[in-house]
Amino acid sequence: MADVIVVGAGNAAFAAAVSAAEQGASVTVLERAPRALAGGNTAFTAGAMRFAYDGVDDLRRLMPDLTDAEAAVTDFGAYPEAQFFEDMGRVTDYRTDPELCEALVTQSRPTMFWMRDKGVRFAPIWGRQAFKVDGRFKFWGGLTVEAAGGGPGLLEAWTAIAARAGIEVLYGARAVSLIADDGGVRGVRVKQGGVTHDLPAKAVVLAAGGFQANTEWRTRYLGPGWDLAKVRGSRFNTGDGLRMALEIGAMPTGQWSGSHAVQWERNAPEFGDLAVGDGFQKHSYPFGILINARGERFLDEGADFRNYTYAKYGREVLKQPRQFAWQVFDAKVRHLLRDEYRIRQVTRVSADSLEALTAKLEDVDAARALETIHAFNAAVRTDIAFDPNVKDGRGTTGLAIPKSNWANRLDTPPYEAYAVTCGVTFTFGGVRIDPSAAVLDVDLAPIAGLYAAGEMVGGLFYENYPGGTGLMAGAVFGRIAGASAGVAARG
Structure with a gap:
């Protein structure tokens, strides 16, 4: 029996798993896809991460490989928290949830340094976010840093970090439903190798992505014509995590008719x-x-x-x-x-x-x-x-x-x-969480033992989003969810 089960194996899921392990919890990660196709949407991203920073000194601390020569010909600018808040408000028509937005913005920088300390490497986004004009690069749009190796590199780093932390990852393991009663969530029902069985746990973190790969749900929630859209990422993101949460009374929130x-x-x-x-x-x-x-x-x-x-x-x-x-x-x-x-x-x-x-x-x-x-x-x-x-x-x-x-x-x-x-990259509708990443039920009370992170969290994005915010939000709320689940499981 694991103390914490994490459903999903992308950026948000691994952040949650590693964070839970930091609390002394034993952790099992369930990945629906086979290993060769694992990682959810993280495997398909370019790896850009938007975070608040005060200037080049923050970036050099995050990227110690940045040379003096590179820094000398580059205007990295600054991206203060106030600008991050403004961008989140402006592009979502000021609908973004204030509590979630505050956590995202204020925790973005410490989460990046936490990831770096764990072993994730970062690099400037030279080719996509800065053009050389008169011999000098100037970054624009508040986005400066990507994970080394892009999304696949980020996933490779997280997988290695999890292995060092003793986290078990089960591939080809589809979470079918949550095991729950009046006392809260007790584990996950899993189908692996054609066999369905129950995995008990003291806490569960859902980080299984949105429903963008579910044609029927896209048409139901996004509207007519969305069945004709392509899916940018994983074919395994069909909304299973959302369905499981809603089945036990989780409160849906956010823009279910919207998507990236x-x-x-x-x-x-x-x-x-x-x-x-x-x-x-x-x-x-x-x-x-x-x-x-x-x-x-x-x-x-x-x-x-x-x-x-x-x-x-x-x-x-x-x-x-x-x-x-x-x-x-x-x-x-x-x-x-x-x-x-x-x-x-x-x-x-x-x-x-x-x-x-x-x-x-x-x-x-x-x-x-x-x-x-x-x-x-x-x-x-x-x-x-x-x-x-x-x-x-x-x-x-x-x-x-x-x-x-x-x-x-x-x-x-x-x-x-x-x-x-x-x-379609990911869908904006999700479950409602509180600042500890606990999933709330339809009466807005926390569901004991259940947490969520990543694309499953509703309320952050409406109509649009600032580039690089998806991976950052996954890491921030994954870290919070994992810590909360670990403390609850060990407490």
């Missing part, structure tokens, strides 16, 4: 492919324009830094006819496109003239697309300098749908276009 959804390779497979990872995403759209099947633009590509729009723009693509769009660029910005545009599994067309390019845009009204591009070109302000590192104000005038920043005329061949659809 991005622009994703149109012809990507139904679920994420670990061999490609996050390479199907297409996040350089601020430097081009998007064209739908009618040959029209439909959103402000430069409304804000990519970090603050990418998680909601997938939904806008899903709303378009046939659920797709083309991102269009010219040669002036080719060097700014992220590495994901260079993978083999990409739907791409190129041409030396706009007429030839629009003719190649499959399923698009080519004549209208050409008109749209010409109208955009005529509307671009050229009196403001283009700068990819700041919100440069180089926009358009006179268009029904403006482009607010980073507007460049499409006038330099060769031209390129990439086909995208909607890729």
Whole structure:
């Protein structure tokens, strides 16, 4: 019998397991997937983590490998807690739960240092969050650090840390239901190798992800058309943890009709492919324009830094006819496109003239697309300098749908276009927890012995989220949930 059972084996789950072990608890982790496919959505992420820091000294403490030469040519800036709070409020229309948001922001920095002390390594996000202008890098959008090796590297680090802590991980072990009575949760019913059996425990942490891989639930909660979206990550995140909690009276909370959804390779497979990872995403759209099947633009590509729009723009693509769009660029910005545009599994067309390019845009009204591009070109302000590192104000005038920043005329061949659809990352609806990460029931009383972390926690995100906050929230609330479960189990 384990003191604590953790359901899930991604970033939040391992943070919970390690934190519980710190309290002296014996811990068993249940992973539904086989080992080769383990790790939930963590295995598919780029590993970016948003946290509050005061300046380069904090970063050098977190990343001791950062050299003096690298620091000298880089403006890392600062990301104070006040800015983190403001970003969380602004992008969620100030709906984010105040208690959860406070825990996320104030615990982000100590949690990062805790992870580093445990053995997780971090590195600056050179290629994706800073462009070199006049010999100097400038980070933008409040996001500076990623786990070394991205999501797979983070998962590898957590797995090694758990092994050193004596934590048992059972693969191919699907949690079927919670064992509970009037006194609270007593363990988990598990199906492994075709056999169902009960695993008793003194406390359980649910960290099994959202319901994004459940087509029926997506349609039920997110709405019509969401059954046609791609799933960015694990096919095993079908809402089992949420179902188990709700079955014993947990209070649902947050935006069950909302999700983190991005622009994703149109012809990507139904679920994420670990061999490609996050390479199907297409996040350089601020430097081009998007064209739908009618040959029209439909959103402000430069409304804000990519970090603050990418998680909601997938939904806008899903709303378009046939659920797709083309991102269009010219040669002036080719060097700014992220590495994901260079993978083999990409739907791409190129041409030396706009007429030839629009003719190649499959399923698009080519004549209208050409008109749209010409109208955009005529509307671009050229009196403001283009700068990819700041919100440069180089926009358009006179268009029904403006482009607010980073507007460049499409006038330099060769031209390129990439086909995208909607890729769902995770769902925003979840269970209600208190500041100790205890799951609350429908009467808002803690369910004894039950805690939750990661994508299963509702109330943090609404409509949108700041990039890098998902992994950070998983680590923060995983650490809190694990500590609470460990203390309860040992107490």
